[in-house]
Amino acid sequence: MITVKDLHKSFGDLEVLKGIDAQVEESEVVCVIGPSGSGKSTFLRCLNLLEDITSGTVTIDGDELTAAGTDINALRTKVGMVFQHFNLFPHKTVLENVTLGPIKVKGLSEKEAEETGRALLEKVGLSDKAHDYPDSLSGGQKQRVAIARALAMEPKVMLFDEPTSALDPELVGDVLQVMKDLAKEGMTMVVVTHEMGFAREVGDRVIFMDEGIIQEEGNPEDIFDNPQNPRTQSFLSKIL
């Protein structure tokens, strides 16, 4: 579903990604872990071109992101993104947040969009909040709306950029539950996270990044219980 080849990304003189090769299969859940500044968020943001790619290629569902003639807006509809700070639209109600994309990008009628929107809100457990504004929601509720908003575009891949890092600890569980359900349904997911429990339980594969490259990857048991790379060992010993 996703193929990344020799991906480099620099901000000015600072090279943040120093050659990433990765592959994500359909219905696979890949968790990306690593210390802050390791480039994991940048890597994720390159997957829907929120960051320009300096060199290398990213192919999603057969379309190469940076190839000439690629319609990046069309491509982005295939890739849902959930942000650390939710980035809900504060001037729109919960339901409007979810229906904006389908109406403006996919050209759905308001009625159709609202129907699917309500179904998605139901799915994330927030049907009673449809007409509230984001300001009145808790962090966990906001993040679940953000997930519903991304799902409304019927993406083939979902990217999660530290989706629970800005949440109070007691609110993390609800969000992770929604993500687990999504994984069970077979959604292809790339999750940058500090939730090692989630990575171990839900992840099919874990990628450990540091200093702009993938230091180690494998199934969760191997990475967490028997890391080979000294950097992985040192990172895990600090956080587990």
Place this chain on the structure above:
Amino acid sequence: MIDAIMDTPYIKSLPFLWEGLQLTVAITLIGLFLGMILGALAGLGKLSKIKFIRGFWTVYIEMIRGTPIMAQALFIYFGLAELQLNSFATGVIAIALNAGAYIGEIVRGAVYSIDSGQTEAGRSLGLTERQTMRYIVWPQAFKRMIPPLGNQFVISLKDTSVFSVIAVPDLIYQARQYYNATFEQFETLVMVCIFYLIITIPAALYLRRIERKMDV
């Protein structure tokens, strides 16, 4: 009793001042209307990716902000005398140019103040840059512009007072005519201030209410 009150300069100056006030308000409103159009262009121009457009509007804004409005009015009226603009048109244009520069900064600042995460969220849904601006950034930025725009209204209203130097018969000009004839400077100028305050105080109160409501 009533006759005694009616006979004071406070009351007798009213018809003259009233004429001036109408002109003051007219210049402010027409000038501000044009200024808002100009300001929107200037603000968006300053946000443009094209260097030339950005440069053009930067020069405009800095030139206007760096010179007094009286100099601008004199320049348009006398410096560009071949345009043969009358004093009213000159006043309107000066307010428009002046307010346009400040409103340009208001627009730019408001758009700039919207968190980049909003744009990213819009783009990640597949919205184009233009759609993101229109449906997500602009509505939020517009709300933030309202208080400073109200402030600009008050500033522009007061700015019109300098146009008496180019003989615009505004509130100040009318007052000077009146007290030059009657020598009732104190009473006349008290009324002038009251006239300005009658507009500016409700405007300020109204703005404060909007601000509280919007929580900006």
